[in-house]
Amino acid sequence: MTLLPALTAKVRAAAHPDTAGAACVCAAIPTLLADRPDATVVRHAGTVAKAHAPDTDRAELTLRLATAAGLPDVLLSPLAPAPTALQDRLVTFWPYGAPVDPDAPDAAPWEATATLLARLHRTTPLDGLPPMRGPAKAARAVARLHTVLRSEPHPAAGPVLRAWAALPAWARAEAPMPGVPALCHGDLHLGQLVRHPAPDGPWRLIDVDDLGTGVPAWDLARPAAWYACGLLPPDEWTRFLGAYQRAGGPAVPAAGDPWPALDVPARALTVQTSALALAKALAARRPLDEVEQQLVDACARMAPIPHQLAPEHTD
Structure with a gap:
């Protein structure tokens, strides 16, 4: 399975952890937010999954996640304290937030x-x-x-x-x-x-x-x-x-x-x-x-x- 379908499956599972692997039946459609060599980001419902660059250091990323979790009034807090592996990438999960409107x-x-x-x-x-x-x-x-x-x-x-x-x-x-x-x-x-x-x-x-x-x-x-x-x-x-x-x-x-x-x-x-x-x-x-x-x-x-x-x- 290539990265994008696998990441989509991951974010669906993260968005609906109580389904215990059953097929997702919610009305939300997964949305590709970014797809670059250094990051692929997919949203499903209120959850966002980010596949980081292939050369990302796990220990360093974990410390960065801990920093974000410790500063909830400054940084968006991750949904999990450590990244998970997907193929050759590390993946982190986040709550969805509304971005700045580029047209305003x-x-x-x-x-x-x-x-x-x-x-x-x-x-x-x-x-x-x-x-x-x-x-x-x-x-x-x-x-x-x-x-x-x-x-x-x-x-x-x-x-x-x-x-x-x-x-x-x-x-x-x-x-x-x-x-x-x-x-x-x-x-x-x-x-x-x-x-x-x-x-x-x-x-x-x-x-x-x-x-x-x-x-x-x-x-x-x-x-x-x-x-x-x-x-x-x-x-x-x-x-x-x-x-x-x-x-x-x-x-x-x-x-x-x-x-x-x-x-x-x-x-x-x-x-x-x-x-x-x-x-x-x-x-x-x-x-x-x-x-x-x-x-x-x-x-x-x-x-x-x-x-x-x-x-x-x-x-």
């Missing part, structure tokens, strides 16, 4: 997102929790671009790769992250929030695959990068940043200029997003769209990083 940008929960992040960053990480995978994901995006460029050179690659090379080693996942490690989400964007219970329960963060310890400013970097590139309106950035500061988030000062803390992570996320966009455009043999070109242009405008903003490592 004015209703984006910026304040709720910032408040949840501040709570997460103030939490002491569990012993043994691995580093958050934000820098590693950025490095993978650049590696993917290099692979595509072997057969499809493109002039936009120059600014992206130069901006990447100018980042400090820790932001390229080539050295330990500096400072006192905080508990971080690792891949924060509005697609990582749901309301639970659906449809109008409180907002919770989802997706623990990149959860871990590291530089908390990384979790603010995507909206910071969008703002710096002109893709996020100033008032929405101000709402997000202000809510984070009011909630006591440690990534930036409570008052004053936040950019000494945000500059390097925001640059890294701009490069990551640009590299992914360019790789996808080249693979599809299409020109960059307006937003993608704005990201590449932002890479081209990046000045050298001041020395005080680029620590390599702090013991």
Whole structure:
């Protein structure tokens, strides 16, 4: 049995544990929510099953699940404390939550997102929790671009790769992250929030695959990068940043200029997003769209990083 039918059978069983293996007779139809090389996600009724990437470490994922279970006011809690095996994948089970509506940008929960992040960053990480995978994901995006460029050179690659090379080693996942490690989400964007219970329960963060310890400013970097590139309106950035500061988030000062803390992570996320966009455009043999070109242009405008903003490592 291929992965998707097997995962569908798993989520049906998880949604109806009292049927003792009998056929499911409920009216709900299983829904495929995502199908990527690193994740396949299926929903049945109020239960969601996620098959994680084939190289997922069981011990690390179990610690990430324990972290989520211990922070029910921040992270969506898993339905089981440990993953289960399915073929060559690890599978976790979750309650269904209603996602952010992409067609209602004015209703984006910026304040709720910032408040949840501040709570997460103030939490002491569990012993043994691995580093958050934000820098590693950025490095993978650049590696993917290099692979595509072997057969499809493109002039936009120059600014992206130069901006990447100018980042400090820790932001390229080539050295330990500096400072006192905080508990971080690792891949924060509005697609990582749901309301639970659906449809109008409180907002919770989802997706623990990149959860871990590291530089908390990384979790603010995507909206910071969008703002710096002109893709996020100033008032929405101000709402997000202000809510984070009011909630006591440690990534930036409570008052004053936040950019000494945000500059390097925001640059890294701009490069990551640009590299992914360019790789996808080249693979599809299409020109960059307006937003993608704005990201590449932002890479081209990046000045050298001041020395005080680029620590390599702090013991």
